[in-house]
Amino acid sequence: MDQAQNGIALQAFIASMAIVFILSIFVILFFVKYQRRLLAQQEERQKAAADYQRDLLKTTINSQEAERNRIAKELHDEIGAMLTTTKLYAGQINPQLSNTKLNVVTDKMNLLFDDMIQNTRRISQDLRPVILEKLGLIEGIENLIGTINETGKLTVVFKQTTIQISDKQMELNVYRIIQELLNNALKHAEASEVEISLVTVEDINKLHYRDNGKGIDHIKLRQKIGIGLKNMESRVSILNGTLHFNPVNKGTEIEIEFPNNADSNN
Amino acid sequence: MEDYSLFWYLAHISTFISIVPIVVGLFIFKRLTPIQRVLFTLVLLVFTTEVTAYVFWQKELNNNPIYHVYAIIEFFLILQIFKIELTNLLFHKTFNIVFVLFLMFGVVNAVLWQNVFIFNSNVTTVLSLLVIVLVLIYYYSLLQKAKLEPLDKMPIFWISSGMMLYFSTNLILFFISKNEIFINKNGYTIWSIHSVVNILSICFYTYALWIKPKTE
Structure with a gap:
């Protein structure tokens, strides 16, 4: 090999070393950058979850506080007021009172007691639906829907197959979600028809809701404004499920899925 | 003459630079993790080998036998580092088998092809290839990790990067080191590049020893 060839070989050799060196640097930098991006994504996900x-x-x-306030208000304004009135009537009863007046007072007191019993039952029913405990989820939902249908403001159709919800706490959460959905249809959606179905497919419970109302504002939905929506999300989260708003031209369509196992109640 | 003096400086810096990670390691020896302790042993080996080879060179003695032994111990220590890190990805047995095969190759090479007084380019080439493979497996394992940690706080990342730079750049050098272009002035130029990459990799090892990892 002459000197000129040696020079070319040397240049080629140095160039190849330089290329390999640059490639190695590139590989290292790629990993640093890639891992940093993954790390940032991981932190972002953790922050979003938190x-x-x-x-x-x-x-x-907040909803617990609101519920406590509502109960306190009802106890004070209704039961409290009725008890005060009853006490006043009771104060009128004395040995000198004629039979006619005594009958009037006791009749009024009986009416007040009936109202008080009814109101107490209603408050108790609101707190934990008795029908749910006695007859189960499906009867509870049908009873709730029946009450709404009776008002004539909304027609609710409920379809269900044999669902496999065995846990009482899970039943209550599903009941509350449906109650919230119907409440929304009545108060905000201005809907006249609602369809609800509850089915179980391979250990997954699916709750489908659809109404013909004005729908939910997308900005509101993105920002998750509204205590009702947050409440629903909270309950779906307890059920270890997912909540999905389907895009529809008119009204609102919601699909909620949750597994039917004990872990979902943790 | 100019080029020779540059080579002289680089060769000397490259020979003695490994004292830096040794000093760093001695200062913080108590808090070194298992991987860092193996790295510390490795730089200690590098320094001892370089100084011994330098003394031999000064006394105009053939220092190639040192490198025959050095390559085997060096690979053993590198394997120990990756054995700790890649314990979930590769079986311990794999590391042992690879080492035994490498040791056998080193001995056979010294007996049959490159005796102890010739530079063991075959062994160093294979060593470089194996280390590059180990580093790539480590990089792959990084992508598989479910829990991510900052790379700049992981000694193994800096060790792997230093090794990647050193062994990949010098792979071709080791492979064709017997070629005639290595004689005279050309040889000095090429070995100067080796010195530069060696200095750079020692800087990576120093940082790998210096940092305090969050978890190991």
Whole structure:
């Protein structure tokens, strides 16, 4: 090999070393950059999950407080007021009172007691539906829907197959979700027809809701504004399920799926 | 003459630079993790080998026998580092088998092809290839990890990167080191590049020893 050939070989050799060196640097930098991006994504996901959980907790506490306020108000304004009136009537009863007046007072007191019993039952029913405990979820939902249908403001159709919800707490959460959906249809959606179906497919329970109302504002949905929506999300989260809003031209369509196992109640 | 003096400086820096990670390692020896301790042993081996080879060179003695032994111990220590890191990906047995095969190849090479007074380019080439494979397996394992940790706090990442730079760049050099272009001035130029990459990899090892990992 002469000197000129040696020079070319040397140049080629140095160039190949330089290329390999640059490639190695490139590989290292690629890994650093790629891993940093993955790390950032992981942190972002963790932050979003923590924010979501915090949000749900806040909603749960807020709704509990709202419920307590409502019960306190009902106890004070209705039961309390009736008890005060009953006490006044009771104060009128004395040995000098004529039989006619005594009958009037006792009749009024009986009416007040009946109202009080009815109101107490209603408050208790709101807190934990008795029908749910006695007859189960399907009867409870049918009873709720029956009450709404009786008002004539909304026609609700409920379809169900043999569902496999065995846990009482799970039943209550499903009942509350349906109650919230119907509440929304009555108060905000201005809907006249609602369809609800509840089916179980291979250990997965599927709750499908559809109404012909004005639908939910997309901005509102994205920002998850509204205590009702957050409440529903919170309950779906407890059920270890998913909540999905299907895009429809008119009204609202919601699909909720949750597994039928004990872990879902943790 | 100019080129020779540059080579002289680079060769000397490359020979003695491994004292830096040794000093760093000695200062923080107590908090070194198992991987860092093996790395510390490795740089200690590098320094001892380089200094011994330098003394031999100064006394105009053939220092190639040192490199025959060095390559075997070096590969053993590198395997120990990756054995700790890749324990979930590769069986311990695999590392042992690879080492035994490499040891046998080193001995056979010294007996049949490159005796102890010739530079063991065959062994160093195979060593480079094996280390590159180990580093690539480590990089692959990084992508498989479910829990991510910052790379700049992981000594193994800096060790692997230092090895990747050193062995991939010098792979061709080791492979054709017997070629005639290595004689005279050309040889100095090429070995200067080796010195630069060696200095760079020692810097990576120093940082790998210096950092305090979150978890190991």
